Amino acid sequence: MPSSPLPPFIPASVAGDELNRLHNQRVLWLEEIESAVVALRTEYPDGYLVPRHRHNRSQLLYALTGVVLVTTDAGRWMVPPEHAIWLPARVHHAVEMLGTVSMRSIYIAPHARDALPMHLHVVALTDLMRCLIVEAVTSDDDPPPGSREALVISLLLDELRNLPEQPLGLPFPADPRLSALCRRFVEKPSPHATIDEWAAALAMSRRSFTRSFQRETGLSFSLWRQQACLFAALPRLADGEPVTSVALDLGYDSVPAFTTMFKRMLGVSPRFYRSGMLAQRQAPSL
Structure with a gap:
């Protein structure tokens, strides 16, 4: 397929x-190109x-490395x-890079396949889909x-239907002061952070803070805190760190x-997740 107007590597300058x-040129190019499915690779610097x-x-956005923060009218979502x-x-939507990001995007025209999902959501990638995405962008x-x-593109469209939807995206508030608190928490999460501490930091009453946080994120403070801790744990477990050290480091x-928190949020134990990620990384890739 013809090259996108946006270069694969985006310098910070x-x-x-x-x-x-x-x-804007890329958006216009995506509208004009005839291919039903367009797969693109882009490397972004931290903070881009x-x-x-x-x-x-429609777009399936996957960060092969790094973390992305996606902002839409419905909220802000950190993808684990x-x-x-x-x-x-x-x-x-807008996309902010948290760390150096190696992004893979699959753009799919409405006529490419029947019954494409109509709602924004986070999905877990199967081993097959991950390999298909990597193959498609080459x-x-x-x-x-x-x-x-x-055939790779056709199988990719079929596998799209098998991706399990997960209630994992971490919504971020639009309010600058509250967003700053959330960012600092993500950098150093703790299950012991309290509503009273955050309310005091914003000079708000507990009741006002609770209402504001729910309105801004769509989640209670407790649930948001748990998901942020989970996000911090996932890459460390995937790298093979012991469950005990991850749990204690997170407070x-x-x-x-x-383990109770992890199973409630993800449906499996941290040890099961860790072993699965290690097996996946050791398996030969396509």
């Missing part, structure tokens, strides 16, 4: 009007902000490792029917307490 111009935009294609976010067509040409590249009084 590109910003402001030039960044907006490049991304893709400006607010929308396109007439080994997951992706599904952005339906015509949804306004194809430079519009694949002819029956070719290996065309849990015991491994069983951490």
Whole structure:
């Protein structure tokens, strides 16, 4: 497929009007290209902000490395490792890079496949889908029917239906002061942070803070705190760190307490998740 106007590697020096111009060109290019499915690779530096935009294609956004913060009119979502976010067509969104991000995006036209999801949500990637995404972005040409590249795209569209939706995206508030508190918490999470501490930091009453936090994030403070702790744990467990050290570093009084939270949020124990991630990384890739 033809090259996108936006280069695969974005230097930190590109910003402001030039960044907006490049991304506007990409949006126009996505609208004009005939391919039903477009797979793109882009490398972003830490702190990079893709400006607010929308396109007439749905997008499966996957950070192969790094973490992304996606902002839409419905809220702000941090996507955990080994997951992706599904952005339906015509949804306004901006994307902020937290750390150096190696992004893989699959843009899918509405006519590419029946019954594409219509709501924004976070999905867990299967091993097969992860490999298909990596393969798809290596194809430079519009694949002819029956070719290996065309079969990869067809299987990718089929596998899209098998991706389990997970209530994991971490919503971020739009209020700058509250957002700053949330960012600091994500950098150093603790299960012992309290509503009273955060309310005092914002010079708010407990009741006002509770209402404001729920309104801004759609979650209670307790649930948001648990999800933030989970996000901090996932990459460390995937790297093979012992469950005990992860639990204690995050401030849990015991491994069983951490395990209870983890199973409630993700449906499996941290030891099961850790062993699964290690097995996945050791398996030969396509």
